[in-house]
Amino acid sequence: MANDRPAFDARALGPARAARALGEWTDDVRAGRLPRREFVARLAALGVAAPVASALLAFAGVAHAQPQSSYKPTKRGGGGALKLLFWQGPTLLNPHFAIGAKDQEGCWLFYEALARYDADGNLAPVLAAAIPSRANGGIAADGRSVTWTLKKDVRWHDGRPFTADDVVFNFAYATDPQTASTSIASYEGIVAARKVDTHTVRYEFKTATPLWDRAANVLLVARHLFEAYAGAKSRDAPTNLKPVGTGPYRFVDFKPGDLLRGELNRDYHGANRPHFDSVELKGGGDATSAARAVLQTGEYDFGWNLQVEDDVLTRLEASRKGRVVACPSGDVEVIQVNHADPWSEVEGERSSPRSRHPILSEHAVREALTLLLDRKSIQSFVYGRAGVATPNIVNNPSRLNSPNIKDEFSVERANAVLDAAGWKRGSDGVRQKDGKRLKLLFQTSINSVRQKVQNIYKQSCAKAGIELELKTIAASVFFSSDVANPDTYGKFLADLEMYAVAGRQPDPDTFMQWFVSWQMAAKANKWQGVNRGRYRNEEYDRLYRASQAELDPAKRTALIVAMNDLVCREHAIIPVVYRPSIYGVGRQLVAPLSGWDNALTSIAEWYAEA
Amino acid sequence: MGHYLLRRLLIAVPSLLGISVVLFTVLALAPGDPFSEMALNPNIPPEVQAALRKHFGLDDPIWQRYFRWLVAMLHGDWGFSFISRVDVDTLIWQRVPVTLAVIGASQVLALLIALPVGIYSAARPYSWFDRIASTLALVGFSLPTFFTGLLLILLFSIKLDWLPFVYRTDIAATGWDWWVQQLRQSIMPITVLGLFQGAGWTRYVRSATLDVIRLDYVTTARSKGLRERVVIVKHVARNAMIPVVTLIALTMPQVFGGAVVTEQIFRVPGIGSLLIDAIQRNDLPVVMAVTFVLSCLVIAFNLLADIVYGWLDPRISYR
């Protein structure tokens, strides 16, 4: 997001001034003095995700950006077959059980939600007649509810009409603990879903909040097909494997992990949509060959999540059969610092919250580690357009500089900092102090890109006298929650670990919980706590509690900014790059993609140019 | 012989049970969690992951889980995939035709290459044919399949654009057209795997034939005036076949789950890729079912090979 104005110094604002500034900017947008895009960009510089900025504006009564539609075809069908390649194929088709993003993708062919997030983080209506706003009364002024009006004349694939009863049912189904659904997270903070009339639904919130767009993009299943299978019987429903939705394509066939097929829905509620007569979603293989199939041979029209080195992608694009699209999103790759001691046991527990790391609790060491991360090279030579260097932890796509949080790579400064702190080089080149050697264990999951980053980091650290031992763990083991497994990222039996944080959710709240002391992962909570770094800082705890109690969106955002600053100044965690979503698109395919939502949420809008 | 066969079949049952115990224990001990991806999504409360683990009995002691599995198996219920919520036998049956068509065909190709080339090389040792064939065979098994597969893709799919490299099970054509398309997409995976196997087998066949070809009875057959071809086929080949039969019996069961790399590269939805997916996601029921079928096949082919030895070499007796 290029900015012609003089470099905007977001960081120079303290919380109170930031709060006032936010209020001013909101007024400016409403009055038309400040372009909406600029507002979103400034909030991004402060670490606030685009969908959140958008929701805040709507709450403040600013009119929605009109969704631009670039859909050209003038009749339904006729586009032939659409072939999609997902190197991790979907394995189930009930959106409420989806474990990862890829399982949801398959569902978007057949099911729909009230709305979806476009590339700028704005909501576009799908099953909703219009996006709620203050003007149309959808967003309640007291922040305690939001009312959605539903599109009329929408039918399920079996012909039954879609009504408010379905929406209310989905809430009950997902929030029933017996169903053990994963979508329960999307309804967090919503206490009730009330049917106002056959085509109007109201969600009521537990506490007043300016973030009204919760559950907007939850995929909705049919009440008449799932009623009989609510609760503990949920996994027996036949519709789990033969989806009946409201979407642009009807279900044809499904082979888990391999192939999913759909055909045109003649009764789809969008005019002239969809363009393609059939859709085929193939899974399996690896990302690089998926990129080849789309970009080099043109066998497929769309490739999902191409986690491939950038120079390989550029070379593949040279065949001119397709192009690579990078969508800004909220995902950030971070290196987590262990503030507890993984090498000693406290009451039988390693990395216990009661212990402090002998080496990493020194600010100088953490500062040196941050200085030794060559983000620019990692971005240029490894991630490429798939990773933009970031010194911030919360959703910062901006290149705006700030005096406090800088992206700096300097081996000399790192050496200076360590020298000043008393770490002297030993005979083998590794620094020592008080009998402790500056040797750290750095673990991550298996992924060729991550391994390259590990190698680069190891080498820079060696130049400063820090010895890094590298360890890689299979992804299903690393991210597991098995209490007996020593290699999980929750147990964190290492000094540093690297992984990506999904920033797809609009609320930065969950992200901020990573640093509160009552969320420290420990034996007591089966290492499920999200504060895996075992970070403890009273000032941070205080700011967090204050932000939870704050209703004014501007003040709240300002508090979030202050928390972000604190964490970055303290080097509690080392952000690496922020990762946009990377897709491969065939030459003739026109597809509005968004990094804030799944790739296939807009599939009804896809078409091929002749 | 009948006695021996009966005895072996009776022994097969407890030995299968024993294998299944070891398999189950190894799989249950392996670290990893089928629901680990939930951990990646900060929004999903950890209770959901814990509830699912409880639902599927993942925290129960191993012997309990084993008995549950055994009882279900005896009822014909092969279990339920943790990840995709589909019956395991459905999953496997979906993949059997493709596996046979591609992986099965590659084994046949390997055999069709190895037998004639190996025997001919041994019949004309140190000739040009022999030297070239041997060198090619050595190259063939020194290069891993991920490498040769990629080479072929680069050459035939990307540079020449002759062949598609993503295998599709739903070709929308009929009759002759269908066969042509099927052939075009299968030829690369079959070749990669077939050549890799065939290279190793050629060396075995050559070595086994060399052992036999100068023996007295072969000289006798020749001096009787029999044609060379008859000598080779009727006298030499049959006696050289013992190591070859052993090999075939060893590798045939690998069709069921062994060709993982080839299936990954060409996206062939065979049982190998089902197995590796299930292993990486810790989908225990699927892994257990596939490896159990594999062990049945191993035992069956082992028995078959033992019987064939008796037919090939009448001096071998079973007491």
Place this chain on the structure above:
Amino acid sequence: MAGSTPASATAEPTVQAAPARPRRSVSPGAEAWRRFKRHRLAVIGLVVLALMVLLVAVGPLVWRVQINDIDFTARLNTPTANHPFGTDDLGQDIFARMLYGGRISLAVGLSAMLMAMVVGVTIGAIAGISRGAVDATLMWLTDLFLSLPLLPLLLVLTYLFRDALKNAFGPEIGVFMLVVVVIGAFGWMSVARLVRAQFFSLREKEFVEAARALGASVPRQVVRHILPNALGPVIVAGTINVAAAIILESTLSFLGLGFPPDIPTWGRILFDSKEYLDIAPHWSLFPGTAIFLAVLCINFVGDGLRDALDPRKVL
């Protein structure tokens, strides 16, 4: 049966007329060595193999370029004086990496092969010479190992033993031992089956009966009479096992088991280079050739061994 036709061209065929003078009695070992030396190709194979071992053992002490010297200005360079084998996509010197990784690849390949052979021949011989319960049990064991899926077993073993081995032997040796044991554990079954099959047909032969009649004990029959004739397929299996071991090791580290990703074994370098085949073929050329060369040499040595050890031959 073994050894009637020499395995390789350079061995001379059966001598037509034996010299008339009496021969000195020579120990079997020296006799075998003498016969081996007459195979030109086998000797060349042995020499090249020894050279490779020397190179990887001593090379890193002479060629001082570091294996993980990242240099972004020299990415994907073709061979030059500074970098005799070129550089990879992080600018690291491929020659240095090959020398360093060669130690591991060759050591793993050779040890795993030896382990598989020793275990396989022992089990196959015991199964082949006995009948009934012993044979059935050993075959059950073989079937068990054949059914075991590689990956879960590896995960379990790594999880159970990685730390213990690391503490006892240091990180590199510990992992090395684990990898060798695992690869060896998956290679012995085919050797055992092959040996057993050979034994079935060989033990009925007249010369074995003759040895039995002379009062040879069973172990002596096996070691002196049957085994040398059964070695043909075993040696072929050995060659194939070396290549398979080196390649399997690369698959293991790709899966995160075995050596850490920054250790450049030959299989690993081949794996890292595969996406750059069309723009930087030199990157894959060198490890591929190295593996092929190692396999070729072992193959020739195997041929020579076969003929050297064959009791029926008179050279």
